[in-house]
Structure formats: C-alpha cells, structure tokens
Amino acid sequence: MxxxxxxxxxxxxxxxxxxxxAAQPSLTLARHLPERPKGRTIVIGAGKASAAMAQAFENAWPWALEGLVVTRYGYAVPCERVEIVEAAHPVPDTAGYDAARRMLELVSGLTEDDLVVSLISGGGSALLPLPLAGISLEDKQQINRELLKSGATITEINCVRRHLSAIKGGRLAAACYPARVCNLLLSDVPGDDPIDIASGPTVPDPTSREDALDIVRRYGLEVPTHVMRALESDAAETVKPGDVLLPPIDTTLIATPxxxxxxxxxxxxxxxxxxxxxxxxxxxxxxxxxxxxxxxxxxxxxxxxxxxxxxxxxxxxxxxxxxxxxxxxxxxxxxxxxxxxxxxxxxxxxxxxxxxxxxxxxxxxxxxxxxxxxxxxxxxxxxxxxxxxxxxxxxxxxxxxxxxxxxxxxxxxxxxxxxxxxx
Missing domain, CATH: 3.40.1480.10 (MOFRL domain)
Known part of the structure; x- marks a missing residue:
C-alpha cells in the first residue's frame, strides 16, 4: 500500500x-433530552457550539421554551425561540459581558417546577465575561491575554477565570435555584471534567481561590493590584459541591474528543x-x-x-x-x-x-x-x-x-x- x-x-x-x-449537536443532542417540567423551560448556554446546540434542542423539544445563548462571532445559527447573541472569543468584549448579565437575570425568580437547560461548549469562558465586583471588563481582557500567552494549561487557565467571575464556577447554577438544571455539555477539555468546560458556570467547583492564586504566581502573570486583592478575598470563592444554594443538577456529555x-x-x-x-x-x-x-x-x-x-x-x-x-x-x-x-x-x-x-x-x-x-x-x-x-x-x-x-x-x-x- x-x-x-x-x-x-x-x-x-x-x-x-x-x-x-461526529460531534455535531444535530446528531448527538436529541437522545439526551430531560423530562418535561410542570413549569417553564428556560434554555441558556455559551460556547462555540452553543447556538447549534440550541437549534438542535429547539428541533427536538415540542413544548414551550424560551432562552438566551451566546456564541462566537460567525457561529450563530437560526433559532425561533432562543435568542442567539454573538460575542468575541478568545478575548472577551462588551457583547459577551451584556449577555452574561442578562443570562443571570433570565434565570432569577424561578420555581422548583421550572427547568433550566444549560447548553455549554468550549469557548464559553471568554463568551461569559462577567467579572466580580471591582474588576472591569478591561481587567478581564488583560488577564485573558496574559493567560493565553503564559503557557498555562486549559485547566489552570479556567481555574483563574472561575475565581474572577460572577457567573462561572457554579454561580450561574446557584442563580437558577430552586429550578432543576439539566446540563448538556460538549467537551473540549482533556479529561472531560465539566468544571473545565467553559469554566463550569452551571456545575459546582471543587477548586479554591488559593489554587487560582498559586497559578497566577507560578506563571508570573502581570495582574493589577486591585485584581489580586479581589482574588484574595472571600468574594472570589466559587460555589462548592454540596452547597445548599445549588439546585438539583443533572449533567450529560453529548459529545467528547x-x-x-x-x-x-x-x-x-x-x-x-x-x-x-x-x-x-x-x-x-x-x-x-x-x-x-x-x-x-x-x-x-x-x-x-x-x-x-x-x-x-x-x-x-x-x-x-x-x-x-x-x-x-x-x-x-x-x-x-x-x-x-x-x-x-x-x-x-x-x-x-x-x-x-x-x-x-x-x-x-x-x-x-x-x-x-x-x-x-x-x-x-x-x-x-x-x-x-x-x-x-x-x-x-x-x-x-x-x-x-x-x-x-x-x-x-x-x-x-x-x-x-x-x-
């Protein structure tokens, strides 16, 4: 031969x-649909595949739904019931910032009869750039650039991102309480750990802010003093497994490397x-x-x-x-x-x-x-x-x-x- x-x-x-x-959401998502809730169905999501995932979910879900998904510029696909927003990746912009803020508002005030379907894929970290109080979008952009050129692994990069975020590291899941959360994830990370896919906005985070600080020091990242203070504060701690603020969460990987x-x-x-x-x-x-x-x-x-x-x-x-x-x-x-x-x-x-x-x-x-x-x-x-x-x-x-x-x-x-x- x-x-x-x-x-x-x-x-x-x-x-x-x-x-x-083989990793197209249109082929893989429909077989993992959750049970229909008594109340509302809210679709949220972020990542390069999230718009295609939203379209696949719409096509497979015959009942009422509403939602908001943010994807990379050029990656939007037509959806009738889910709003698709495009934002910048890998360095975040104001479109992603606004979408993240609106997403938190969308899932507030839900009941235990409601269902939140979270469609998360790689790229979602940069597309949901909602920083902690006292940290600006410009700060996040600078830190993102530092991380991307540092040589840090994606696991290390996402650990820092989670602890500087007001939406990642389980914080978006906590905002959904007491509604049931169904995570449908498309993995782009080694090991397929949900906490590393888009920095885990809708899953609890077992890592700590001390882990994030160690990474910043290890790679000698140039981080503004006020950002370091924020990272050292209790506000930087993410939502941990078993936290009473977490709603019921079911997580499924619909496609993997x-x-x-x-x-x-x-x-x-x-x-x-x-x-x-x-x-x-x-x-x-x-x-x-x-x-x-x-x-x-x-x-x-x-x-x-x-x-x-x-x-x-x-x-x-x-x-x-x-x-x-x-x-x-x-x-x-x-x-x-x-x-x-x-x-x-x-x-x-x-x-x-x-x-x-x-x-x-x-x-x-x-x-x-x-x-x-x-x-x-x-x-x-x-x-x-x-x-x-x-x-x-x-x-x-x-x-x-x-x-x-x-x-x-x-x-x-x-x-x-x-x-x-x-x-």
Missing amino acids: TFDTQQASALLRRMFDAAIA RMALQAAASVAHEAGLAVHLLGDAIEGNSRDVGLVLGALALESANHQLFPSPCVLMSGGETTVTVRGKGRGGRNVEFLLALALTLRGDTRIHALAGDTDGVDGQEEIAGAIVTPDTLQRAWALGIRPQDALTNNDGHGFFEALGNAVVTGPTFTNVNDFRAILIAP
Missing part, C-alpha cells in the same frame, strides 16, 4: 472532517490502515509534543514500533508560550516541530487542527505536513526553525499553501492530530 502526497492529504482531511461531523477520534479512526480503517490512539487528553507544550510524536513516527517507520501502514491519532489541548512575533496557534506549532523532527521522511504525512475551526486566534483550523514541507519552505527562502522560534506556524503553512480552513464548524471537541505512516 502506497500513498502519494495528494492521496495522503485527502485521507487525512477526510478523517478530520469525520471527527467534526474520544467520540470524534473514533469516527476518524473508522475512516482510516476503511482505507486499510491500522489505527493507534495515543490518547484523547494529551497536554503540554505544543513543540514538545511535536518532537515526541515525531520520534514515535520515525521509530514506527524505521523499526515498526507501530507496524505500518498505520495512523497515530491523538487529541487533547497543548499550549504555546508566545515569545516571538508570530501569531501562535497550538496545532501549527505542533506541526512545525513535527516537520523539523521528521526531516522530510518520505513515508510520513500529518494533519493537526482544532475541531472548532480556529487554531489560536486565527480563522484557520490547522495545517498539513507533507514529506516535502521543509524543502518547499527552504525553496521560498523560509527558515522553518526561525518560524518555530518566532511562534509563526500560521505564517509558515500559509506560505506553503498547506493551511486547513474549515470555516465555522459549530462544534468543539478539542484538537485533532493524525500522523499517517506508509510502508
């Missing part, structure tokens, strides 16, 4: 598309390839992961660690510490480090991309590495190692014509990585 560059790239793209398709990877694996199997899933929750520095997976790919190609032909697949969320003048992007940074490790091995191709269609802050999902990636770059006068040092993976792959652009995918189950090893 042999693959030329065009065939290998096409197969990898079909796998990526299958992963995205593993489900998406399994769908992609089916495409590879149909093409006659063995699939080795290395994990759906890989974290760490993007370039370090690229070096390690590149070494595994070479060992497989040369010494049959994983007998070829095969595909090495993984998911998770790596991080980029932006020190250069490039635009970052964890998937393209991973791929650039991978290409440098492979050194043009003619048997190995790879694709990595974010299933939400946005790698970092770019409207680009990721990219493809081919055996001639480095050679073509040198021919254009581009030095791959310089591009990596400058955190300029996006510029590098755009110049080669190997960027993967999907447009809005209306889902978000984290990163997808596939390395195809031919005989």
